[in-house]
Amino acid sequence: MDKIDLLILRTLALAPLHGYGIGQRIEQTSGGVLRITLGALYPALNRLERTGLVKGSWALSDSNRRARYYALTPTGRRRLSSGQKAWERSVAAMIRVLRAEAK
Amino acid sequence: MTGLWRRLLEVFRGRQLDREAVEELAHHVDLLVARKVAAGLDETEARRQALIEVGSIQSAREQIAERRTGFALDQVGREAVYAARVLRRSPGITLLSIITMGAGIGASVILFALVNAVVLRPLPYPDSDRLVRIFDTNAQAGIDRAGVATGNLDDWRARTTLFDGIAGYFAMGRTLTVGPNSEVLITAQVTQDFFSLMRVTPILGEAFSIDEVRRAQYSSAAAPTGADPVVIVARSVWQQQFGGDPGIIGRTVMLERRPFRVVGVMPDGFAVPDRGVQLWIPWDVSGVRPRDQHYLGGIARLKPGASLTQAQDQLNGVAATLGLEHGPTNRGWGVHLSPLAVETVGDTGTVLWVLLASVGLVLLVACANVALLSLMRGLDRSEETAVRLALGASAGRLVREFFLESVLLSGLGGLLGVAIAAAGLRILPRLTSDLPRIDEVVFDYRAAAFVAAVTALSALLSGLPQAWRRTRVAPIAGLAGGSQRMTGGAGRHFLRDSIVVAQVALAVVLLAASGLLVRSFLHLRGTDPGFDPRGVLVAPIFLDSQAYSSGDRTRAYYRMLFERLSAIPGVSAVGGATTVPTSPLGPDFERPVWPEGAAPDSAQRLPASVRMVTPGYFPALGLRVVDGRAIDDRDLPASPRVVMVNETLARRLWPGQRVVGQQLVVDYSTAGTYPYEVIGIVGDVRFRGPRSAPPPEIYLPHAQRSYLILNVVLRTTGDPRALIPAVRGVLKDVDPQKPAHGMYALEDLVGATYARDRQAMVTLLVFAGTAIFLAVLSVYGVLSQRVRERSREIGIRMAMGAGTPKVIAWVVRAGLRLVVAGMLIGLLAAWMLSGTLEGLLFGVAPRDALTAVVVVAVLAVVGVLATLVPSWRATRIDPVVILRRG
Numbered sequence: 001m002d003k004i005d006l007l008i009l010r011t012l013a014l015a016p017l018h019g020y021g022i023g024q025r026i027e028q029t030s031g032g033v034l035r036i037t038l039g040a041l042y043p044a045l046n047r048l049e050r051t052g053l054v055k056g057s058w059a060l061s062d063s064n065r066r067a068r069y070y071a072l073t074p075t076g077r078r079r080l081s082s083g084q085k086a087w088e089r090s091v092a093a094m095i096r097v098l099r100a101e102a103k
Numbered sequence: 104m105t106g107l108w109r110r111l112l113e114v115f116r117g118r119q120l121d122r123e124a125v126e127e128l129a130h131h132v133d134l135l136v137a138r139k140v141a142a143g144l145d146e147t148e149a150r151r152q153a154l155i156e157v158g159s160i161q162s163a164r165e166q167i168a169e170r171r172t173g174f175a176l177d178q179v180g181r182e183a184v185y186a187a188r189v190l191r192r193s194p195g196i197t198l199l200s201i202i203t204m205g206a207g208i209g210a211s212v213i214l215f216a217l218v219n220a221v222v223l224r225p226l227p228y229p230d231s232d233r234l235v236r237i238f239d240t241n242a243q244a245g246i247d248r249a250g251v252a253t254g255n256l257d258d259w260r261a262r263t264t265l266f267d268g269i270a271g272y273f274a275m276g277r278t279l280t281v282g283p284n285s286e287v288l289i290t291a292q293v294t295q296d297f298f299s300l301m302r303v304t305p306i307l308g309e310a311f312s313i314d315e316v317r318r319a320q321y322s323s324a325a326a327p328t329g330a331d332p333v334v335i336v337a338r339s340v341w342q343q344q345f346g347g348d349p350g351i352i353g354r355t356v357m358l359e360r361r362p363f364r365v366v367g368v369m370p371d372g373f374a375v376p377d378r379g380v381q382l383w384i385p386w387d388v389s390g391v392r393p394r395d396q397h398y399l400g401g402i403a404r405l406k407p408g409a410s411l412t413q414a415q416d417q418l419n420g421v422a423a424t425l426g427l428e429h430g431p432t433n434r435g436w437g438v439h440l441s442p443l444a445v446e447t448v449g450d451t452g453t454v455l456w457v458l459l460a461s462v463g464l465v466l467l468v469a470c471a472n473v474a475l476l477s478l479m480r481g482l483d484r485s486e487e488t489a490v491r492l493a494l495g496a497s498a499g500r501l502v503r504e505f506f507l508e509s510v511l512l513s514g515l516g517g518l519l520g521v522a523i524a525a526a527g528l529r530i531l532p533r534l535t536s537d538l539p540r541i542d543e544v545v546f547d548y549r550a551a552a553f554v555a556a557v558t559a560l561s562a563l564l565s566g567l568p569q570a571w572r573r574t575r576v577a578p579i580a581g582l583a584g585g586s587q588r589m590t591g592g593a594g595r596h597f598l599r600d601s602i603v604v605a606q607v608a609l610a611v612v613l614l615a616a617s618g619l620l621v622r623s624f625l626h627l628r629g630t631d632p633g634f635d636p637r638g639v640l641v642a643p644i645f646l647d648s649q650a651y652s653s654g655d656r657t658r659a660y661y662r663m664l665f666e667r668l669s670a671i672p673g674v675s676a677v678g679g680a681t682t683v684p685t686s687p688l689g690p691d692f693e694r695p696v697w698p699e700g701a702a703p704d705s706a707q708r709l710p711a712s713v714r715m716v717t718p719g720y721f722p723a724l725g726l727r728v729v730d731g732r733a734i735d736d737r738d739l740p741a742s743p744r745v746v747m748v749n750e751t752l753a754r755r756l757w758p759g760q761r762v763v764g765q766q767l768v769v770d771y772s773t774a775g776t777y778p779y780e781v782i783g784i785v786g787d788v789r790f791r792g793p794r795s796a797p798p799p800e801i802y803l804p805h806a807q808r809s810y811l812i813l814n815v816v817l818r819t820t821g822d823p824r825a826l827i828p829a830v831r832g833v834l835k836d837v838d839p840q841k842p843a844h845g846m847y848a849l850e851d852l853v854g855a856t857y858a859r860d861r862q863a864m865v866t867l868l869v870f871a872g873t874a875i876f877l878a879v880l881s882v883y884g885v886l887s888q889r890v891r892e893r894s895r896e897i898g899i900r901m902a903m904g905a906g907t908p909k910v911i912a913w914v915v916r917a918g919l920r921l922v923v924a925g926m927l928i929g930l931l932a933a934w935m936l937s938g939t940l941e942g943l944l945f946g947v948a949p950r951d952a953l954t955a956v957v958v959v960a961v962l963a964v965v966g967v968l969a970t971l972v973p974s975w976r977a978t979r980i981d982p983v984v985i986l987r988r989g
Contacts, residue, residue, distance in 0.1 A: 019130075
């Protein structure tokens with residue numbers, strides 16, 4: 001699973017958000033390290049929706065504007081947990097390799 | 104399933120989804136701007152920065168949109184415009200591609216239209232697949248096809264159950280006189296079921312009634328003896344001779360100086376027995392008729408559900424019974440049934456199929472050319488492609504674009520092809536008037552479907568290599584290539600080279616086939632026909648029994664005619680025969696003959712073709728008298744009966760014996776069976792063209808057996824056609840009511856017997872030439888490009904001391920490798936396919952070594968020619984320039 005897909009799913013696991021909100025949340029949570037461009041975000045959302053991991057629906061935003069909110073589907077939730085585990089395993093493995101010292 | 108459903112929905116909801124995507128993105132941008140404004144930027148600047156930050160909003164939208172099904176449809180129009188722009192950017196290549204494609208498609212369509220009209224479309228008669236021709240056969244006598252005997256027809260009709268009518272016909276020239284004009288028209292005497300089994304009704308009037316048929320009796324010399332004779336005329340006669348008179352039905356016309364009442368007008372396209380027939384008169388063959396004179400054309404309609412074999416078996420059963428009942432005349436005779444369509448088309452179908460297949464190969468070569476051209480253009484555009492791939496254009500989109508290019512090319516090529524075909528089909532009847540059913544060639548729905556299919560196939564074939572390669576350009580490699588002038592990769596070469604090799608192979612197949620046809624044609628031309636057609640004019644004369652009721656009058660007419668014709672300046676000999684070689688007019692029939700004293704059942708009883716000739720016939724036609732003497736003025740009605748035989752007959756009846764002086768019995772049936780003294784042997788004549796084997800023949804003096812029909816032949820030292828006005832004048836003087844039925848140079852008639860061979864040969868040569876030309880063009884193009892690509896390497900080599908010969912050798916080797924590979928594959932394919940040509944060949948084996956040698960030689964020459972210019976270019980490369988640039 002793509003890194004960006006995982007980030008989106010994780011973000012949506014907390015609460016449904018619109019596209020801008022997702023981008024903002026990821027940027028904030030990562031301390032400004034991960035910035036997702038619009039050109040990557042929307043195709044990814046589209047892909048996730050197409051594969052049934054998220055579901056988009058139009059709703060009114062805080063500022064009373066029509067906005068498209070994305071929410072995690074049960075399938076998405078399952079994929080998130082498996083994806084997260086896989087990702088964590090591989091990151092841990094990466095770290096072990098990077099920190100390995102000569103004996 | 105739901106996936107498919109959603110995709111379908113999306114196609115229709117496309118516009119809304121698109122709007123939603125825009126709205127969503129706009130919302131995003133607005134929020135971005137709001138944040139920047141909050142951070143202290145003014146509105147305009149904030150929006151500007153936001154948009155930059157967002158990147159190409161358009162690209163995001165496209166990427167979303169592209170995943171939708173309906174997108175392809177929205178997009179095709181836009182991409183087509185782009186493809187058209189690309190094509191316009193290289194007008195030369197584009198034009199060349201369109202012309203190549205157009206010529207290929209046009210030629211295919213012409214041939215398809217011919218195959219369609221001649222072979223595929225049913226004959227223009229209702230349920231024409233039920234119509235069959237009937238031939239008499241006699242295995243014992245070695246006759247596989249003879250006319251039907253009049254005497255059997257009634258029994259056949261009465262005793263069979265599987266036919267919806269059996270009829271016979273006999274065609275000959277008769278003089279139609281309308282006012283002051285007399286003209287000889289081919290007239291068919293047809294028996295009772297003829298029109299009803301053809302199921303074609305006259306456009307005016309009606310077909311013959313039973314009564315009219317019953318009354319239609321003729322004397323032995325074909326003069327009507329019944330009351331109130333009637334005639335049906337062709338539409339062309341109605342138009343030309345009667346000026347389209349709407350009151351023609353019931354009008355009386357003079358046919359051989361006898362009044363006939365017109366009862367019907369047949370529509371155009373009714374070509375039974377053949378296209379030349381313009382008048383039909385009824386003929387009653389009931390009652391006692393000779394059962395041993397096989398000269399009728401037989402035609403029948405099978406009952407629905409009856410198969411050809413069943414019908415033939417039934418009729419053969421009847422024939423066997425008749426053989427028992429009428430032993431002397433019918434023993435040994437059976438029938439052979441063959442579909443009318445097959446008989447009408449003859450073996451022209453084979454020729455057309457071969458040519459259609461050949462033009463298909465040419466089209467393949469043309470497609471390959473277009474594919475190569477676009478590959479090369481694609482190569483020129485590899486930088487652009489790489490950039491677009493790097494910028495995120497999907498491979499799918501690029502492939503679509505390139506297919507659109509070839510679709511556009513093929514589409515335009517198809518249009519051009521249709522125009523070419525339309526023009527070609529218009530002039531074609533003038534070029535090949537002897538092609539059966541040529542007047543039925545039309546551009547129908549089947550031809551239209553063919554055009555569509557061929558164009559689509561061409562688009563696919565010519566676009567495929569390019570599209571396939573497109574997806575294989577690595578963006579980075581392509582970009583790097585742009586700056587480093589790198590050479591095309593090995594894979595790229597392989598694709599290009601394979602196409603060229605395939606082209607050469609296809610061209611070789613065509614070249615080999617046309618080589619075989621050329622050899623075959625030379626054989627045909629080289630075959631000795633047994634007579635000399637050069638300088639001979641043929642004028643068929645049909646006298647009528649009305650004015651020429653006795654042999655004396657007939658002889659007097661011809662004596663006078665010959666005297667006057669001999670006096671025409673330039674005429675060196677004048678003669679006549681009932682039938683002349685290769686001429687369709689006149690009675691060509693067989694009679695049983697045997698040496699006097701041979702037992703009735705002996706194998707020495709042969710059917711021999713009978714010719715009645717005048718003394719002048721031998722010098723006029725240039726026949727060889729091998730032994731004895733020719734028929735001359737001594738052979739008068741009261742003189743002893745004499746006969747000349749041809750070499751074949753002499754060999755069969757008296758092998759190794761002295762033939763002159765033998766007595767030959769000719770069974771003339773109703774006219775008596777007598778012995779004739781053999782006075783000479785005539786050299787064999789290939790009577791029906793060079794492909795026909797000479798049949799056993801006998802020549803009788805016209806004076807002793809005066810026929811009303813005589814083909815008059817005149818030999819001249821000059822152009823025989825120049826005699827026509829003078830001959831016409833003489834004919835008019837001698838008897839104004841007896842014009843000739845057309846006049847022909849015998850050379851033209853002989854030429855017509857291999858006209859089809861010539862046409863097939865010329866057509867195939869043109870195809871092969873085109874294919875070779877296109878293939879060589881490709882070899883040239885590929886080599887030139889390779890020299891261009893490798894100019895750096897060549898330059899370096901030259902700088903390192905490689906001389907001109909080495910450079911040339913490199914290029915020539917590269918070129919010949921392609922040509923030789925193609926040639927080997929092509930020869931192998933030709934060797935495997937050559938069997939299909941067997942039916943067209945004469946005197947050449949389908950796997951002819953000499954042809955193969957010629958093919959190799961031709962290819963060697965054109966192969967070297969193709970490498971000349973690229974080699975020369977390679978030697979002109981300046982190492983200094985190359986190195987400085989590098």
